[in-house]
Amino acid sequence: MANGYSEYKDADMQILLHHVYEYKKGLRNLVLHTLSNTHTSLVNELLTRKQIDYLLLPVGDKKINVFFGHKACVEIIKSFGEKPLNEYSDEQDFILGTMLGYDGIQQCDRYLERIYVK
Numbered sequence: 001m002a003n004g005y006s007e008y009k010d011a012d013m014q015i016l017l018h019h020v021y022e023y024k025k026g027l028r029n030l031v032l033h034t035l036s037n038t039h040t041s042l043v044n045e046l047l048t049r050k051q052i053d054y055l056l057l058p059v060g061d062k063k064i065n066v067f068f069g070h071k072a073c074v075e076i077i078k079s080f081g082e083k084p085l086n087e088y089s090d091e092q093d094f095i096l097g098t099m100l101g102y103d104g105i106q107q108c109d110r111y112l113e114r115i116y117v118k
Contacts, residue, residue, distance in 0.1 A: 001103065002026070002046065004041045005049060007042055007101065008046075008118075010039070011036075012035035012036060013039060013042065015035075016033050016035065016039075016043065016046070017046075018029040018064070019068075020046070020047075020050060020052065020068075021032055021082065022039065023068065023069050024050070026035075026102055028069060029069050029070045029073050029099060029101065030067065030068070030069035030070060030074070030077075030099040030101075031067070031068050031069050031072035031098055031100075032065060032066070032067055032096075032100055033062070033064065033065070033068075034059060034063055034065050034066070035063065035064060036062060036063060036073065037058065037061075037062055037063055037064045039064075040064060044056070045067055047066075047068055050072060051069070052068050052069070053068065053071045053074040053075075054066060054068035054069075054074060055067045055068070055074055055077055055078055057082055059084070059113075065085070068101060069099075072098045076084075076099065077096070077099075080092050080096075090111055090114045090115050091111075093110070093111070094107055094110070094111045095103060
């Protein structure tokens with residue numbers, strides 16, 4: 001367990017802490033943060049202690065994607081299965097972008113581009 005914040009001095013962890021702050025302040029409903037898998041236990045401890053719903057998914061051999069935020073958003077990500085982001089369907093990609101707070105019109109344009117390119 002972390003004693004103070006000395007374990008969080010790494011840049012990846014500082015950014016994660018900032019995302020947690022933004023989530024707790026209501027600026028985000030869902031956060032996606034990618035970082036080294038060496039931080040897995042620290043991320044587990046932090047998000048559990050803060051009582052934030054989350055999902056960790058591997059990205060290759062050395063990184064993890066951390067999805068965290070509102071329970072419903074995290075449950076939707078879980079329903080997509082444990083696949084890489086580049087394997088998301090057009091609809092899953094649209095849903096993810098919307099939940100992450102990306103501009104709605106840009107998400108619509110991206111979705112239309114994806115479905116008409118196929």
